[in-house]
Amino acid sequence: MTEFRKSKKYVSLSQEVKKKILEYIEKENLQPDDKLPSESQLTKMFKISRYTIREALALLEQEKIIYKIKGKGTFVNKKPIQIKSGLEYLDSITEIIRKFGYEPGTKWVSIEETIPTKDMVKKLNLKPKEKVITFKRIRTADGKPAAFLVDTVAKKILGNKKPDQINFESLFEYMEKEFGIIIEYAISEIIPTFPTEEMIQYLGVDKNSLFLLLYQLHYDKEGRTIFYSLDYFDPKIFKFKVIRSR
Amino acid sequence: MTEFRKSKKYVSLSQEVKKKILEYIEKENLQPDDKLPSESQLTKMFKISRYTIREALALLEQEKIIYKIKGKGTFVNKKPIQIKSGLEYLDSITEIIRKFGYEPGTKWVSIEETIPTKDMVKKLNLKPKEKVITFKRIRTADGKPAAFLVDTVAKKILGNKKPDQINFESLFEYMEKEFGIIIEYAISEIIPTFPTEEMIQYLGVDKNSLFLLLYQLHYDKEGRTIFYSLDYFDPKIFKFKVIRSR
């Protein structure tokens, strides 16, 4: 098993084993609540250590594909629990729109150098008089307005890039390609809200329509605040779900 | 290290080590981005295996208290990332209200045996003509209305309990104590909405006020759907956050 791993592009063994277990469930046509082979049996079947088996099973358990009961065994979970994309998973909005089955698009509203609000100064750890750049965009799904995004980053992060030279679809991809900054996680506050004046103007929505606002701070792996965003989503298009575990 | 574990009440070693590492950070006054001892050093410090150290560190990494960089080391994360209660963690509403710093209370609206909607039949896997019980409650925070809860369970789960004999604060605790059913996770859809007629009547809120609706299905460990709920939260009181990771 270990030999031909190197030919593949460095996928961990536990990831491979996870796939093999899924194939096993498929092949043996295991139904919900059917028992999988025990961990010790799996070590023999795949000729690998129990540690690796347990890693693979942990991945499947996280995704609610299996469940374990101490002293009894490991079992297949009920079917309809596959979630395409839960809010607890951080995707770019481009990707979210795709997962909902629409073709993503962008209409630029403005790029402006502005003076940060007090909240921004605090959250982005800005120095006094430090400037920020605010990007306002309409994101479309199959050409129709679906979200209004207001992203703000410290000007220093963008270096010598002038605001009008900046153009991108996904801010995540842009930050990664241009500056090597990889966003690892975000902390989002979820707020029901009415559209702002600007949104009424640019999106042509009614002032009493409802939006879901995600007020988010994005961090890199080392916990540095990278950007500050207010993303307004049209709930008719975005059905946000979240898996909540104990 | 292993000897005196038995005196404590079965907390895993990795949990204990997690605490010890936190104490170490405290004692040594480690600042954000300061380096922790390497894993091999920690094995010597605590006289335990690297596996257990890594489990403890994994817990701390999940909580964004530390971050790791392959080839470099393990580091303390920036401070203000402590979240009291993210939506990705399933708490009872009683507990959520407490974590927000209020005293939880309940005002009962009704308990009714009803005919399920088509959506309920599908989601709760009901047989034709199977009845359900719907609980409607107002949850209060420091005596003020904070949420309107509509929970529905299949009648068969409640067995011989008659609706009017039922009274509880937390549905989670009730299900556990009365029937031994433990809710393990929920899948929630997050929807901005206006109050229903009933809410306007019982809560005395304006019909144009905003609510955050969590449309949720709760499951036990084995993936059985236990209950169906529509929870309406007043966003002035509940500031829901979620950690979104890649």
Add this chain to the structure above:
DNA sequence: TAGTGGTCTAGACCACGAG
């Protein structure tokens, strides 16, 4: 009592980062 998953040990090789 036998089998299961949960936890822990000791040791190994690897890829990555920095000097």
Add this chain to the structure above:
DNA sequence: TCGTGGTCTAGACCACTAC
């Protein structure tokens, strides 16, 4: 090149479940 975290092996004892 050396130390680090990432991955994997082999073996052990425990608590829990079911018989």
